[in-house]
Amino acid sequence: EPEVTQTPxxxxxxxxxxxxxxxxxxxxxxYFYWYRQILGQKVEFLVSFYNNEISEKSEIFDDQFSVxxxxxxxxxxxxxxxxxxxxxxxxxxxxxxxxxxxxxxxxGSGTQLSVL
Amino acid sequence: xDKVVQSPLSLxxxxxDTVTLNCSYEVTNFRSLLxxxxxxxxxxxxxxxxxxxxxxxxxxxSSILDKKELSSILNITATQTGDSAIYLCAYLKTSYDKVIxxxxxxxxxxx
Numbered sequence: 001e002p003e004v005t006q007t008p009x010x011x012x013x014x015x016x017x018x019x020x021x022x023x024x025x026x027x028x029x030x031y032f033y034w035y036r037q038i039l040g041q042k043v044e045f046l047v048s049f050y051n052n053e054i055s056e057k058s059e060i061f062d063d064q065f066s067v068x069x070x071x072x073x074x075x076x077x078x079x080x081x082x083x084x085x086x087x088x089x090x091x092x093x094x095x096x097x098x099x100x101x102x103x104x105x106x107x108g109s110g111t112q113l114s115v116l
Numbered sequence: 117x118d119k120v121v122q123s124p125l126s127l128x129x130x131x132x133d134t135v136t137l138n139c140s141y142e143v144t145n146f147r148s149l150l151x152x153x154x155x156x157x158x159x160x161x162x163x164x165x166x167x168x169x170x171x172x173x174x175x176x177x178s179s180i181l182d183k184k185e186l187s188s189i190l191n192i193t194a195t196q197t198g199d200s201a202i203y204l205c206a207y208l209k210t211s212y213d214k215v216i217x218x219x220x221x222x223x224x225x226x227x
Binding site: 031033035042043044045048050055056058089091093095097103104105106107108109110 | 147148150154157158159160161164204208211212213214215216217218219220
């Protein structure tokens with residue numbers, strides 16, 4: 001069964017450094033999402049991406065965050081200047097979109113980001 | 117403001133028990149309600165419910181949506197220790213631009 005792939009599984013960085021989290025969504029999917037989950041807390045929506053542009057973003061997704069789909073397969077989340085509070089598990093998800101149950105989001109296994 | 121509420125937030129049962137997890141929502145432009153199971157890492161998909169009153173089943177798990185009451189339940193019969201997890205309820209809006217998760221119900225099944 002096709003899977004959403006995320007790399008790296010763990011990332012440790014110093015405060016103020018830039019990080020790029022990478023995702024390869026399922027190939028026929030059209031909608032792409034990033035979520036984060038701080039330890040012990042709920043899964044929080046960050047951003048959705050469709051047709052090569054952001055379709056929705058949350059208050060968390062400020063100017064320090066950006067997303068890109070540079071080559072038709074990868075989907076990246078960049079944090080420009082990491083803060084301690086960015087430490088969390090970051091999940092990528094994708095869905096087919098309209099009809100026949102295609103709306104369900106399928107998640108990657110996550111990148112655990114630790115900011116020191 | 118759109119929101120989703122789950123109850124109980126945590127639950128401890130013995131193997132073999134039947135459990136009912138609750139989800140209620142207040143959402144504009146609601147399209148579907150989704151249930152996920154989260155063990156150690158990523159949420160895994162269980163059910164998507166779009167129509168009211170139609171039960172979805174997968175083995176010992178079943179779920180149903182009540183659009184009049186803006187709620188859904190997830191039932192697990194004959195629970196096993198492997199059912200221990202956080203069960204997440206989420207909604208999808210008609211614009212498909214986001215799926216918002218509730219806080220989850222932490223289920224612990226003890227032998």
